[in-house]
Amino acid sequence: MSEISTERGRRPGNPRTRESILEAAMAAFARHGYTKTTIxxxxxxxxxxxxxxxxxxxxxDGLFDAAVREGGIPVTLLREVIDEGVDGLGERLAMRYLRLWEDPELGPRMHAVVSAATSSPAAAGLLKEFMRGQLIRPIADRLEGDDAEERVLMMATQLVGIGLMRYVLRVEPLSSMPLAAVVAHAAPNLQRYLTGTAASR
Amino acid sequence: MSEISTERGRRPGNPRTRESILEAAMAAFARHGYTKTTIxxxxxxxxxxxxxxxxxxxxxDGLFDAAVREGGIPVTLLREVIDEGVDGLGERLAMRYLRLWEDPELGPRMHAVVSAATSSPAAAGLLKEFMRGQLIRPIADRLEGDDAEERVLMMATQLVGIGLMRYVLRVEPLSSMPLAAVVAHAAPNLQRYLTGTAASR
Known part of the structure; x- marks a missing residue:
């Protein structure tokens, strides 16, 4: 380890060095996207x-992985609203999820993750693992029915689609709508996937 | 024009030359994505x-534009189901849209468009223009209410999210679900955006 030296003479084992690399990586992935970011x-x-x-x-990929895991999306924020129970979860989740996108620090990181996932299988794998562990499984565990996982996945497609069109593609007038209006439109549909009448098969 | 010669000696004015370039471009964008495709x-x-x-x-960007416009997505397929009217449009649109993704030729092109749109503002602009002209406006024109455009946009976020998670990210078990099951889950929510009770503001 210690035989690798840095231009500024920092010690490689120094956790602050690792941290400053991660910070630079998150900024680069957010600004340039996955493909154009280089070591x-x-x-x-x-x-x-x-x-x-x-x-x-x-x-x-290892750098991207660490940037997403350690500095990326504060997953506990989603877990909090899930832990409050299934009643009204559609609305709470929509609100919390949109606020993550609107956060001046987190939004660009989420943009970077989505952009990376559409062009890198490794980044797609990471995003899937994140969604599965932090969103799909915790909610499906709280639902009844054989198709609980399917319904949570459908709910996730709705959240992901809003993120993509409102914040990444910036489709108007969707991008200019007040956050509360988007939540009001989406919440009943999100909730229907979770607890509404099961779709006929 | 005619002073530019080709390696194979084709005439530059030959429409078949232009066509063969477009075909190669569509294949390249589909296989390698927007960023890694080169002239x-x-x-x-x-x-x-x-x-x-x-x-x-x-x-x-000009090449991508032409590839999408001329060889990309057969937009008339969506217009057909829209022209059949708003009753049951959610289900018909879901079915038709998913079949475009499942088509062995069109699916990879749609993948290329989505991937390009998350990393190139020019490609994003093109996708937005396409969605506005072929999907949002034609449907909004048929709906009542001041928030018709907003509701169609919300419906589009649901379609886009399914495309991204099922066909681009390939999230399981969503990717393995029968097409009819996805339609059955999504159709009532799509229809609610179009003709259901308006979301409270």
Whole structure:
């Protein structure tokens, strides 16, 4: 470990060095997207040698993985509203999810994750794992019925579609609608997937 | 025009040359995504000089634009079901839209468009223009109420979210569900946006 030196002479084992690389990576993924972000560019931003970035994170996928896991989306925020129970969950989840997108720090990171997932199978795998662990399973566990998982997945497609069209593609007038109006439109549909009449098969 | 010659000696004015470039471009965008597709690579696939590709299409964005407009998504297929009226439109549209994704030729093109739109503002603009002209406006024109456009946009977020999660990210078990099951889950929610009780504001 310690034989790798940095341009600024930081110690590679220093957790603050790792942290500053992660910060630079999150900013780069958010600003340039997954495909155009390079290990070299992140190293330059962080003021370290590219070898040190590879030492900590291995590959660009490893760096992306760490950026999403450690600095990405505060998953506990979703768990909180899920833990309040299934009644009214559609509305609470819509509100919380949209606020994550509107957060000036988190929004660009979520944009970066979605953009990366459509062009990199590794990033797609990561997003899927995140959705499964933090959203799909915790909610499905609270529902009745054989098709609970299917219904939660359908609910997730609605949330993901709003994120993509309102915040990534910025389709008007959807992007300019007040947050509360979007929630009012979407909440009954989200709730129907969760607890409404099961779709006929 | 005619001073530009091709490697295979085709005449640049030949519409079949332009067509073969477009075919190569659609295949490349579908296989490699927007970011990794290059004018040079498309030219090589089509067996022509890169200068000829630029002669016809200007830039990569111009090539993408033409690939989507001329060879992309057969928009008349959506217009057909819209023209049958608003009753039951949610179900008909879901069925038709999912079949476009499942088509072995069209599916990869739609994948390429979505992937491009998350990383290129030009491609995003094109997708938005397409959605507005072929989906949002034609349906909104048939609905009552001041919030008709908002409701159609919300319906579109649901369709887009299904496309992204089922066909691009391939989230299981959503990707393996029978098409009819996805339609059965989604249709009532799509229809609610169109003709159901308006969301409270």
């Amino acid at each position: 070299r560019g992140v190293a330059r931003e962080a003021g370290v040698d590219p070898a040190l970035v590879m030492h900590f994170f291995g590959t660009k | 040079r690579g498309v030219a090589r696939e089509a067996g022509v000089d890169p200068a000829l590709v630029m002669h016809f299409f200007g830039t990569k």
